[in-house]
Amino acid sequence: MAQAQRRRLFDPAIVRPAVADSFRKLDPRLQARNPVMFVVLAGAFLVTVLLVRDVVRGREVLFNLQIALWLWFTLLFANFAEAMAEGRGKAQAAALKRGRTETVARRLTKRGEESVPATALRKGDRVVVEAGDAIPGDGTVVEGIASVDESAITGESAPVIRESGGDRSAVTGGTRVLSDRIVVEITSNPGETFLDRMIALVEGATRQKTPNEIALSILLAGLTIIFLIATVTLRPFAIYAGGSASTPVLIALLVCLIPTTIGGLLSAIGIAGMDRVLQHNVLAMSGRAVEAAGDVNVLLLDKTGTITLGNRQATDFFHAPGVLPGDLAEAAQLSSLADETPEGRSIVVLAKEKFALRARRVEGMNFIPFSATTRMSGVDYNGRKIRKGAGDSVTAWVRSLGGDIDATVTDLLNRISAEGATPLLVSDGPRVMGVVALRDIVKAGMRDRFDRLRAMGIRTIMITGDNPLTASAIAREAGVDDFLAQATPEQKLALIRKEQEGGNLVAMTGDGTNDAPALAQADVGVAMNTGTQAAREAGNMVDLDSNPTKLIEVVEIGKQLLMTRGALTTFSIANDVAKYFAILPAMFAATYPVLNALNVMHLANPRSAILSAVIFNALIIIALVPLALRGVKYRPLGAARILARNLWIYGVGGILVPFIGIKLIDWIVVALHLA
């Protein structure tokens, strides 16, 4: 799948089968699903029948032949767009299928073990998997710990740890155990596994129209009927005027007016949207979920790992009165040299950065580890008793040694707590050296991202187990809009319900089993692939990279999908203006030569005018395939600015482009003596 991300838009391996598929998709039963293209098919068929009749009668057929050909091309181009979008998914599915090898499972029975094919496994079976074996099906580790290679589904070659109990217990069929032995309880029947579903999804086999796509289809069908009425009634009007309107020309006009551009590209846009999500290594369970992501207006993000780096880190030394800053740093560093916790290591790093204190040899040091009763740690070294820990514990320790704590240091402790950071008091014997501040470090660029989200009208809410004080300090620093402190799974669920009650659509990420209810309740729930089976079942998307910030990209893809549909619809409808000016004067050139005043493009002759409009109408579909597959350019701006921008490009552009395009095609048609 890693290769999929770099796949070129027109990869020959996808284009070739897509061309063949374009013809296969001419099947009327398939076309009937799309009313716009079905009308084109009916029109192409009718013109072809008339063509055959004219050939039999020995009439001149060059013009009608070209109309017929271009109508068929219109259909083929639309089919090609869809086939291209599907082809990209299929290529990925093929890569997945290669990973799905027939494995033999070692099923545990009451009497011991038996070997059965993986396909014979049912929910609730327990199997043993040892180093080198492929895991035969989706399941939960119930015994043991193992490192697992999940590259078959994630494309990520670094092995991951899977162990019984906790939030790292889910394993996926088709992945491979690299070390140790685990017992797995199977949680899905063959054919319903994650890999199976993934293949079905990327192949587009289970694709259903999304609500929004249905609404748009209705609009397009309605417009098609309106233009059908306008075209059909044109013949009586023409006869009244003492002229005539030939059926092929009327059909040409009809096909030009109905929204074939968006009609032809609609399904390709939807498939490509799913595909783009997949290229970000997120597996959406339905197109509806991707679409909902675009509508989201509240994002729930876990603090740890999403907004902040995983652990607290030392950020500042505050020395006590009468203590040299370097001395505080040295004491803090000494006390942390043997401290393997991330906090301890960060103190060593900070001392090195600020005071160029190099790490020393640890020999001769008697390290005092942290304990829950003393709530401090430290080192006894060269007769010095250096301690660091919670303010009150170290204060008590210093007092027991006959020292005392300065009021300014007490103030310092309170101030740092109030900022949401954690103060560590450092002492050397009875002497208070100062305070080390530990803080949550907000990931780089998060504030910027939240600003972008806010510009799009999306509120971010940080979820954390911290106390409200700490939470609010981090929330302020990260620039989120709101936070939920001391959050429990129940509170999280209640928050989602409350937001939904207020009309908002909520997206969240989660991995633990206790996240499952919230994931299910959220409109968009992205489960981490490393999460439990329960979480993966509850969400409507799975992030194979288990990167919680990915949610933001998913939202952007959802928006882009809707924008692409809207932009191409606008473009398609705006195109009609020019087509009227091309075809109408041509159509009535014989009856009312004065109507040539409407021929503002000065198209060479009536036939070339009609032909050019039809050719433009077909070619614009193929020209817009890359746009449909890639999506319109997305920028994190407010709705008003996005609208203004897209309106200029696709609305005003949609009116102007066909005037130029039809004129150019007219030159070529005339130059080639086609009309």
Added chain:
Amino acid sequence: MTGRQVGELAVYFALIIAATPVLGAYMKRVFAGERTFLDPVLRPIERLTYRLCGVDAEKDQTWIEWTVAMLVVNAASLFLLYAFQRMQHWLPLNPNHFGAVSADSSWNTAVSFTTNTNWQGYSGESTMSHFTQMVGLAFHNFLSAATGIAIAVAVIRGVAREKAKGIGNFWFDCTRSILWILLPLSFLAALFFVSRGVVQNFQADVAVKTVEGAEQKIPQGPVASQEAIKELGTNGGGFFNANSGFPYENPTPGTNFAQMLLIFAIGGGLTSALGRMTGSEKHGWAVFAAMSLMFLAGAVAATVFEQRGNPIHQKAGVQALPTEGGTGGNMEGKEVRFGIGDSALFATVTTDASCGAVNAWHDSFTPLGGLVPLANIATGEVIFGGVGAGLYGIFVFIVLTVFIAGLMVGRTPEYLGKKIESHEVKLAMLSILILTLLILGFSAAAARLPAGLSSLNNKGPHGFTEILYAYESGAGNNGSAFAGLNANTPWYNVTLGLDMFFGRFFMLIPILGIAGSLAAKKKIPASAGTFPVTGPLFTVLLVGVIVIVGALTFFPAFSLGPVVEHLLMEAGAVF
């Protein structure tokens, strides 16, 4: 345009702008059941009305209940008007002893007045008794206008409400429209008209001897009272066949100006009511601005083309430019006391709103001058529009605009917090589809069938325009006639009757359906990511959708009618 024409348009438009928020605020109070200064007089009448009719005006009706109540009232009144016409020779107030009206004409007129079209296939002064005029026609002028306002209010409520089952109460909305809005305003207007010389009596025709010694019958009747509601309710059905061209209906440029104000008053006010009731006054003004843009474009175009006149005439020595004591331009079919400016503006106003009152013959306009009324009606009469009808008509386009453009901001489209989904799109398309089908379908039939063609007085593209105009006017519930077409034939009476009937009711049932479905939805709070339905961008978009989706469908038909006629005229062709 001359300076006077520009000035008049500016003053007219300024007065409409001024009246809009005043009427909007008033209507909001009336339909919220809040206190108004008219309550002491009207509350007792309102309560009595409900008691006499035995209706429950308190209950919150679902959109289906609301619609059924509305249809029942309209159906009953339709049959009543049909009966009055067929039996008028047995009924009182018939000083001229007119006989029963023919069956097909009665059907046509009954539908016409019930649907607020007021297409007149008959000549009022020589067909209808005073009883039929007052009890039959004037009554419908009120009821059909009140129905329109009630629908608009119900639609606005649908947008404004949240998670609601109902959209209000038809009895309440309809009764209040009549008592609080239509009656007081038309009373004032009628008094003004009487003061300017519009007749108001129950007399039979007065026979006089002209200067040449010939006998002439001068028709009389309760004109002023009917005139006021004719404009205010955008009905347009005149007491006399010559409508607002007749001196007893519209004697002076002053009454003419007042009539134009009355036509736009409620349509404008409702945009403000939309803004106020949904809590977004800016949205109301954005809709008002969209309507205004189209109105001003039409008014300027009509005036310019009428003033420009006919080049064929000019070659023959007719003055195009206004001179001392002469108007110049195209004066055919226009009243001398109104001139070109007042006639062109009136034509624009009456077809923007689905009024249909006329003070000049649109048939005699220059081809492009005549295209303006034709195009106005083709928009679905959403430019201020018929009372209520303009608002609920533009509501359909708002839904489509929000849907098409709303997608472009990357969200499921929403209108003032309400999601626009497949159900709403389906109903909106249905109501647009029905108009296209009626207008083009009937026109196509009439253009091919001898029954349709035999009524034509003109050949060529002009005759075609006459047919097209008739069915547009019917389906759009405008009621103005391009004239030149003898519409009082069984074919036209029946088909135009169907045209008007379906054009009204088949269009508004889907719209009420949208209102019902929107009322039930929850409201999504507005944010920076919400599609803005305020401001110039939205206004331009709305106009774009109305022109491209609404009117462009008729472009082929227009090009075979007025457009080609204009080009032929420029080329010097005559028929």
